[in-house]
Amino acid sequence: MQKSVLVPHAHLPRGHRARHVLTSTVDVFGTAHWLLAERAPQPGGDALPVDALVVSVDPDGNVELTELSAVRTRWPCLDRLPDGGFVVAASRVHRYEDASQVQVFDALGREITSFSVGDAIEHLLVDEEGRIWVGHFDENPIGIRCWSASGRLVWTSDDAGIPGLFDCYALNVSGTVAWACPYTDFPLVEIRPDRTRRPVRVWANRVRGAQAVAVHGDRVAFYGGYRTDRDRLVHGEINGTSVESTGVGLLSLPEDSAPGRRRVVGRGSRIYVQAEPFTTWGVFDLST
Incomplete structure (x- = not known):
């Protein structure tokens, strides 16, 4: 079985590692961001809101600090806007x-x-x-939606004809295009809300349970799966109405150990992976 190794992408500077990582992500331009608090949140514990610090590390290793005042969630999602601002959202509400x-x-x-x-x-x-793409899981099965930074609904999957959209397992946003691989049917879905003709295209797919997807031309890679397939990397090719598998392998950390708990972010041809203790991002690039 072929093994692919994550390439180191970004590290949280050591001077900030005493703080608790609330969440972390990689934005559409490849800059990594960590949202830090003084200590780990406790259910029913510290009063909200709290002040938090975003540490940003761009692809050249330059570090930027942004203090966010009055963050109102203990379990946040995070991303950066093109104008330098940030979006922080409560995953449960x-x-x-x-x-x-x-x-x-x-x-x-x-x-x-x-x-x-x-x-x-x-x-x-x-x-x-600067549009905000949100994929929901099955405790609120409303699918995939796209919002403006002012809170206007730009696009919704409600009438998009995506089969079996009950839980957005994988979502990839690059440029102005979104790709998804949702439960229960796990099709590969391309979403271009600015395209007047066929804004949504769907390909049947046999890979089940992927947590991230990368796309480069007609090539695709699915990362993750159920149980023993959690480190699986499936390569495929988009042909007509379906995705045909061309190979199955594993994706491992640079030190050649399989990641345990992890975060994943899909951006175009790239899948970024962050394992505990969530201080380092590695990247797999389908285009290389």
Whole structure:
């Protein structure tokens, strides 16, 4: 079985590792971001809101710090806007918290607006135009939606004809295009909301349970799966109406050990993987 090794991408500077990592991501331009708090959140513990620090490391290794005031969630999703601001969203939300679920901060860390996108966020990714793509999991099976940074609904999967869209297992946002691989049927889905003709294209797919997907031309890679397939990497080719598998392998960390708990982010041809203790991002690039 072929083994692919993650290439080191970004590291949280050691001077910030004493803080707790609330969450981390890689934005559409390849910059890694860590949202840090003084200590780990406890259910029913510390009062909200809290101040937090975003540490950003760009592909050249340059470090930028942004202090966010009054973050109102203990279990956040994070991404950066093209203008330097940030989006922080509560992945789970109670009804009385809906109006403030998503907080949008400017480049100076000041909150400028808030709105709701719905409970059970699986993925939150910002595209190059500053639109916020949200994929939901099955405790709120409303599919995939795209929002403006001001809270306007731009696109919804409600009438898109995506089969078996019950849980957005994998979501990839690159440029202004989104790719998805949703449960229960796991089709490969391309979404181009700006295209007037066929904004959504769907290919049948036999790979089940992938947590991330990468696309480069007619080539595709699916990462993850159920049980013993959690480190699986399946290569495929888009042919007509389906994806045909061309090989199955494993994706491992640079030190040649399989990742345990991890975060994954899909961006075009790239799959970024971050394993515990969540201080380092590695990358697999389908285009190389």
